[in-house]
Amino acid sequence: MLEKIFHYFNHNNLKDKQYEFLFDTYEGDEVVVYDTETTGLDRNNDEILSIGAVIIKGNKILMSQTFEVYLKPSKEISTKSIEIHRIRPCDVENSLSAQEGIEKFLHFIGSRPLVGYYLEFDVAMINRYIKPWLGITLPNKKIEVSSIYFDKKIALIPQGNIDLRFDIILRDLDLPNMGQHNAVNDAVMTAMIYLKLIENKKISFKHST
Numbered sequence: 001m002l003e004k005i006f007h008y009f010n011h012n013n014l015k016d017k018q019y020e021f022l023f024d025t026y027e028g029d030e031v032v033v034y035d036t037e038t039t040g041l042d043r044n045n046d047e048i049l050s051i052g053a054v055i056i057k058g059n060k061i062l063m064s065q066t067f068e069v070y071l072k073p074s075k076e077i078s079t080k081s082i083e084i085h086r087i088r089p090c091d092v093e094n095s096l097s098a099q100e101g102i103e104k105f106l107h108f109i110g111s112r113p114l115v116g117y118y119l120e121f122d123v124a125m126i127n128r129y130i131k132p133w134l135g136i137t138l139p140n141k142k143i144e145v146s147s148i149y150f151d152k153k154i155a156l157i158p159q160g161n162i163d164l165r166f167d168i169i170l171r172d173l174d175l176p177n178m179g180q181h182n183a184v185n186d187a188v189m190t191a192m193i194y195l196k197l198i199e200n201k202k203i204s205f206k207h208s209t
Helices: 002-012 017-023 079-085 098-109 119-134 145-156 166-172 183-199
Strands: 030-038 048-057 060-070 114-116 142-144
Touching (some): 048 119, 060 098, 142 145, 166 183
């Protein structure tokens, strides 16, 4: 009930009717898995440098329909930040403005559900840009893969300490780690985690704790 009320008022706050499509009821079999690379983890002050996404249709990752965009930040990228995501000032010098890039992202996702790892942060970063611009926050259904993993794992080891680090989840599900810290790669790996978790009623975990 509270979710429906929030959705109603969120929709009511929409400033630009061109984005009504975000609130359409989605009844298909696709989800969008996405990830962002940012200048830091402060959702109030840091900026998005890139967004990567991929579509899952049914039980298939549509690699032919990946999305990637780089955004030009308003401030200099710190050396510490570059060490993490390897995005240098020269890589984003001729990139799109934040609004242009996020506009493309909104048209890519439509009203489909969003899937991610630490999705709350990625959604908050998008919301930081679209709230003052469109008056809304992302209305899409949101699915957190670490929550699905935790629920399946804790059922097997109720007293266990569940490690939710990304690389640990990949290893535990016997999935390949594509290595390079990149928004599209991270989205694809998250998509693999999601499919493995939802397609198997009984998952064989490599580690019991």
